Amino acid sequence: MFLNSFRILACFIFFAFSSQLSAEWQTEDAAIMGTTIRVEIWHADADVRQKGIDKVLAEMDRVNRLMSPYIEQSQLSKINKYAHEGPIEVDQDLFELIEKSIEFSQLTNGAFDITYASVGHLYNYRKEIKPTEEEVAAAKLLIDYKNLVLDKHQLSISYLKHGVKIDLGGIAKGFAVDQSIQHLRNLGIKHALVSAGGDTRLLGDRRGRAWLVGIRDPANTEEVIVMLPLQDEALSTSGDYERFFIEDGEKYHHIIHPTTGNSASEVRSASILASDSTTTDALSTSIFVMGPDKGLALLNNLEGVEGVIVDKQGKLYYSQGLEKEQKKSQNSSNSNSSVK
Secondary structure (H helix, E strand, O other), X not given: OHHHHHHXXXXXXXXXXXXXXXXXXXXXXXXXOOEEEEEEXXXXXXXXXXXXXXXXXXXXXXXXXXXXXXXXXXXXXXXHHHOOOOOEEOOHHHHHHHHHHHHHHHXXXXXXXXXXXXXXXXXXXXOOEOOOHHHHHHHHXXXXXXXXXXXXXXXXXXXXXXXXXXXXXXXXXXXXXXXXXXXXXXXXXXXXXXEEOOEEXXXXXXXXXXXXXXXXXXXXXXXXXXEEEEOOOEEEEEEOOOOEEEEOOEEEEOOEOOOOOOEOOOEEEEEEEEOOHHHHHHHHHHHHHHOHHHHHHHHOOOOOOEEEEEXXXXXXXXXXXXXXXXXXXXXXXXXXXXXX
């Protein structure tokens, strides 16, 4: 776990960057779910390694085809098109992830809300198109997870209002990563990394060493502000540098505040550590929206969850457990440096 390995960070930085990948490691990248998927697997059997990579990429593609709002034939697109007319039966995975999303909405008092897409779909970040203030004002009235009606027996979803839309972009990649890790476990693989954009999960360690995962500096994404040695852990980062455009000096990015209908503005990035990527993905989005004060208050009340928040001035905020480990690490370094 992360908290046990934090204080020996310096050793792992050296070994991770000085060692060469052995023949038993295999790495592959792919473009799926609108991001870069990265898979790293260790296994003595090359056939098992390749089978693991194939399983991960197939799972990512399956989740994408099921849950993408950009694929017209996806079940999620069908929900958005017809659920205001009546219940739409869906795949169990999709139903359960929407159900899980509502649980995060309740946990965060609405900071996490997949109906943000009622406004979010009006933006086109590639073409730098944004809605008018009037369009935002009208559409944000539809943002409310309580507009979703779920039927567990039929596995169906319906909307209470016409115009409601959902997007699982704040949780689906984390879910796909978790599913992928399970596929690798089923193959007997014990050391692996699966990453989908800002969502990373680690299976085991890096053959006797910790995995090193960096958190980007939101002001300069080529730089790393925090390097974390991890094993059997998930880390997700939500940042305002992922999908955005600037118009008249104002940044418009993809993380929409459910209350205002505009881009959340208190935070530059939020990074969350927990045991699974579904949780870290949803909470990184939630904490980004909530801001440093409310975000830290939530983090410090959650069992087994830690985080780092970078506010719009570039100040770093650590959750209580992470801050304690950082201080221990600094004190240990100071003690070692004083030894003659």
